[in-house]
Amino acid sequence: MAARSVSLRLAAACRAATQTVRPHTATPIMRAAALSPSSSSRSSHALAVHRDTPDNHANIPFKFSPENEKLIAEILKRYPPQYKKAAVMPVLDLGQRQHGFSSLSVMNEVARILEMPPMRVYEVASFYTMYNRNPVGKFHLQVCTTTPCQLCNSDSIMKAIGDHLGIKPGHSTEDGIFTFSEVECLGACVNAPMVQINDDFYEDLTPESTVQLLDALKGYAQATKDLPINTTVITGDVPPEVKGIPKPGPLSGRATCENMPPSTPDPLISSHNSTDVSNFTLAAAAAGTILYENHSIFTTLFTYVVGGIFAGFGTAYHDILWAARSPAKRKAESKRWHNAISPEGHRFVQVREKALKSNWENRKSELDGILDNTLGLVRQSNSGSGDTRTGDGKPDSSFEGQDEKWGDWGDYKEEKRRLAEREQLRKEAGGHSGDVPKYILEYAPLIHLYSKEEYWPGDIDLHLRRTIPQLNFTDVHEDVTLDNLSLFNQYAPYLYLTSKDDPEAHPGWLSARFNIPDLKTGKCDAPGTLIWVDKGNGVVDAFWFYFYSYNLGNVVFNVRFGNHVGDWEHSMVRFVDGEPKYMFLSQHTGGDAYVWEALEKKGKRPVIYSAVGTHANYATAGKQEYIVPFGLLADNTDTGPMWDLTLNSRMYNYNLSNHLLLPSANNPEAPISWFYFDGHWGDKFYPFNDTRQYGLLGEAHYVSGPLGPRWKNLGRTGVCQRDDEECIIMTQLRYGRKRWEWEADPLDGGLDVPWWALGGLDWYL
Ligand code: FES
Structure with a gap:
């Protein structure tokens, strides 16, 4: 007891000294958050201490809004009247949502409503990290670094955020958009590493997806300046000027916490990407690609030999004739193909898709004559437009001239009309x-x-x-x-x-x-x-x-x-x-x-x-x-x-x-x-x-x-x-x-x- 009172006296002395020497600054969010961030990185000294700031002192009035008063009345009905104080956590949470953080005034008002000593409210607010006792940015980034997340490289997420925003954990950005905190396990370990942003969890993070997320949120914050702070990240419709904010949850494509693909796949499905194939495969693939890229008589001879084994000489002979006939044409087409695969900015490359398709098909006819056209080997999916038969088995003439509609992609009038027409027919048919x-x-x-x-x-x-x-x-x-x-x-x-x-x-x-x-x-x-x-x-x-x-x-x-x-x-x-x-x-x-x-x-x-x-x-x-x-x-x-x-x-x-x-x-x-x-x-x-x-x-x-x-x-x-x-x-x-x-x-x-x-x-x- 003696030791405790000594330390309290010391703390009070320190507080008084600090209050007299520290000037008020013009960046309250940053300063306040830096002084007392709501994170596990805080020292035990910081956790226990409140220091008055211009936006957080007892003389700032705070009253709950009429809507929140109604909610408080509902909350209080859950507890016996003599145990009103049991409602301290939800009421404090309401106060924080209304005010943006759990200021001294909010805590005092909660204490008054619940008829409990203010110190008891302070104890709750300083124990649970979800109560922010100083202002936070519009988006409060709480990165979990507990063991499961750390094993899944939460360090890289911390680094990505720090590097991208230029702040350390416990600090806010100058524009007041982000506050960055390091926290303990948030219970989403199966999708580690993760970050809680206001009320939402973003999981399965990578440094790249984290940076993309930050940029999208920043865009959102700038486009919705008037929204109250600390609202849920995705609240209803995302404004049209803000695109690309991912939905909360795993950013890896997982829907929930289902298993990732096995690390030791079935032999039948192994070597299915470019990175886990055998040396032979890589060598063969490299050779194949070179052959594919270089149209020459050698290519045809190679095809001829392999094709001769599998399919007979007739088709190979046809290929030789084709290849020998038009090398210049094939070269020109190859160039066009390469132009077409390099989109420039947001504009479409001015190469007709039809030409692109026919180019591909010409390449196919040169090289696939044996394995593809004759045998149909592994051509499992259409490389061009595919089967051109529609539901009634007839060619669809609406594709004619399709490539001429280039660049006019903002106007869906015709398709809207067709859609409306179908919906009308559906209605006339009784809906089903x-x-x-x-x-x-x-x-x-x-x-x-x-x-x-x-x-x-x-x-x-x-x-x-x-x-x-x-x-x-x-x-x-x-x-x-x-x-x-x-x-x-x-x-x-x-x-x-x-x-x-x-x-x-x-x-x-x-x-x-x-x-x-x-x-x-x-x-x-x-x-x-x-x-x-x-x-x-x-x-x-x-x-x-x-x-x-x-x-x-x-x-x-x-x-x-x-x-x-x-x-x-x-x-x-x-x-x-x-x-x-x-x-x-x-x-x-x-x-x-x-x-x-x-x-x-x-x-x-x-x-x-x-x-x-x-x-x-x-x-x-x-x-x-x-x-x-x-x-x-x-x-x-x-x-x-x-x-x-x-x-x-x-x-x-x-x-x-x-x-x-x-x-x-x-x-x-x-x-x-x-x-x-x-x-x-x-x-x-x-x-x-x-x-x-x-x-x-x-x-x-x-x-x-x-x-x-x-x-x-x-x-x-x-x-x-x-x-x-x-x-x-x-x-x-x-x-x-x-x-x-x-x-x-x-x-x-x-x-x-x-x-x-x-x-x-x-x-x-
Ligand atoms: S360890 Fe990070 S959410 Fe559990």
Whole structure:
């Protein structure tokens, strides 16, 4: 006791001395916060001491606002009248929110209302770091540096903030926008490192994302000068002049605290980025890229040798002729390509997308003649505009002259008109299409995802939030939703929903582990899509669409090809008079078709399998060789988690005559605009000066994202997606296992009829 009173007397003496010598300054926020910051970096002496300042002394009047008085009355009802003081924390918090910090006057007023000694209120306010006893900036940055955060490099976050704002922990910036504090664990360790900014947590920080966040907040603060201080960072609508403030939560792309991708991946999905491939792969990729970049007769000879082995000499000969014929033209196109991949500032580069596309295709025809055009090898996604058939199976003439609309991207008049027209038609139709035919749900497929899949089903809504439409690598618009996506069609098909995150950094939304279907029920949190189309004469096609935010391409010769952001796969059940007859399973550029009886069933429902990484659909589990012999190119399926789309899907009817998509009665509010989007659902083919990209034998590590369901030939007459190719409908599952064999030699493959007799749907009908 004696020791305590001595120290109190000493403290009082020190206080008196300090008060007499210290002049008032013109930067109260900085000075006050520096003197008594609300952080763990404060010394115990600073924690216990109050010093009067011009904006914090007992003579400054403070009264609660009428609204807060009402709230206090509500709070007090929670406690017995004789224990009013139990309300000290929420009432103090109210005072801090109203005044901006817990000043002496606020604390005294709280003590008066709660009929408790002021010292008791001071004790509470000085114990809990969330009470700021001196003014803080508009944004109070409280960085956690406790062990889990520190292990995840919170030091780098502290440094980034200090360097960027030019202040140390415990200080505020001169403009009063930021106060910087170091605090103990805030309970978000799973997403370390993190910072609390006013009421919001920002997690999974990197120095780069932290600096971006600070800049965005500064812009926000300058644009909203009149808002009271210490308001929640994101309060309702962000002013139009402030863009780019991320939503609170993980900034890595994780939705919550789901696992990051495994550090020791399944061998089937390993070496899938540019940084973890083997030396052989890198050497091969480098050689391939050089070949790709240098158009010469040598390139063609190389292709000729490899192609000769795999595909015969005919096509290689064609390539030689082509290459020998127009070297100057190819050189010019190559130059144009390189010009096109360098956006200048915010202006679009003045290169026509059509020229760019044809340039790419010419390059393809030179180098891909063997592996791509002849064999269709690993061309899993369209590199240009893709399949140009719309829902009714006819070419869409609206793409004509598309490239002439250059630069006029602020005007969405025409697309707005179309959107309004569709909404009007939807209204006239009563808002929905009625119930989904019962038989469609009864015979809906069950799909086994691969047990060690790394890229799980994605929600197109989340996908839109993590991407931004780009035209020629230039942002077009930020606020795209499922309800307005088609507004941007005037740039389609050259528009690409481009990932805001680097796909090679494995952001959580791409792998979407949080969408692994429930192992008991099969319900997946990412909605699937059902679109049924009545073709007349009793024929109804039910298209089940599976969306994944990322497609991991397959490996050939230890080199991975065909990765892309965004992946649409589908299966289609064809009903005749309500009875299932055939089923189509999409795979890469084509797919397999079966008679209904051939398919594996669970109850009445067919069971299908999604391949690891590529998500191609198959009718059986196991290795699925395709196109190239000796198992060099194969998908793999197994009996991993089963996905039942009937439990969570957006369901629609599509009318071929007026092109109207109508939600079914069970989800009448389901958005429709996204369906009419004519652009790509993922990043554009990365140029070769991008370190993520490499090419070999005319194939690329990254290809462009796909077009959406409207482009999957919903109006097909045959069972297969492509009307321009022979559609072979298999009568037994075993034919689907080694398709390349019977495609090369159908009689050996065991088909019951000669290959030339297989006439697609006609043959069976
Ligand atoms: S250690 Fe930082 S939030 Fe827990």
